[in-house]
Amino acid sequence: MATEGGHGPATSGEYISHHLQNLQVCRVEGEWVWNQCAGNPYAINVDSMFFSILLGVIFAWIFGSAARKASAGKPGKMQAFVELVVDFIDSSVKDTFHGTSKLIAPLALTIFVWVFFMNLMDLIPVDWLPELGLLLGVPYLKVVPTTDVNITFGMSIAVFCLIIFYTVKNKGVTGFISELTLHPIAPPTKGLGLIAAPLIIAFNFILESVALLAKPLSLSLRLFGNMFAGELIFILIAILGIWQLPLHFAWAVFHILIVTLQAFIFMMLTIVYLSLASEEH
């Protein structure tokens, strides 16, 4: 599609890499510069942040306006829809998380709807917004925030902090440390085995640390991988010329499933991790 455009990239390789390039801003030698930030850890992906916050605001606006107008009487269509989602999240949380927490359910709702919205950006034809950006003078525009690993990691790190917070809150610091060191092999506490105890503790610690770190890592990489692959396939289909139309449609239909499923999985795993963190073994 864009391969024939005069101002667009010439080859399909360039087309793809153009689509996968974030709009970045960073400081180089005391000045703000755009898109000269490769490898700069202080750069900010402006497009990801913009769409992420925009979609978050849309979520907050839709649900916030429904919540403000919420009444126990006969609900309007919007309120009924919002309540459907809220009720769905609430039952999912109640099925999995057995403690009482004011945070888990709103967290799950935010994650589900926000991630769903961000994933949904994938269904906008891949060239529309970048081409519009080009017209407005924006050289790069990556519209799906969840295809940016920073976004998914940012969310999973927040979840990771909550996991640690809940573990410490419910089991204490000693509980947290013992969970890291005394499982899965209980170190001997008397006799000659005492000599082997530090070794076993070290082994446990390595094992449990990996398990702990794997949670946010898998959480974010799963979402990122699915959405990135989906986006990449959309881009590849877009290269095909006229044949992209049926293929794009088919992949988009299939992608609706992925979009919803990945949002649900992210939410569900967050609840599961947090319920594991707050339950006694």
Place this chain on the structure above:
Amino acid sequence: MDINMTLIGQTIAMIVFVWFCMKFIWPPLMNAIEERQTQIADGLAAAERGQQSLEKAKAEAEKIIGDARKQATSILDQAHARANEIVAEGKADGVKERERQLAAARSEVEQEVNRAREELRGQVSAIAVASAEKILQREIDPKAHDDILSQLASQL
């Protein structure tokens, strides 16, 4: 694909949105849902109560109607019996009255007949006396032959 400050930005954004959701979205929606749930439960309970009282009222109404029907039947029976009684009474009265009147009429007729007979008897005896007088031409003293005359009159 590089890790950069976007990560921190997204974490902050997420904290803000989760906080917003926890503060302004979840509680009012949950309150509304729970309130409606209790309302619906109350409404269902009220409907059930209404159904029960309706059934009770229906049974009561049926009972009342049955009683009324029974009463109506008995009243009707009584009325029939009373009517029959009245008719019979009327008939009996009529018969009695008729017989009384008949008897009265009979006795009157009899009296009348007797009276006529007496009168006739008187007249006949007078006629007989007159005839005899004429026949005997004053020869017969009515006082001397009174017994014969009265005997004659009684034989009439």
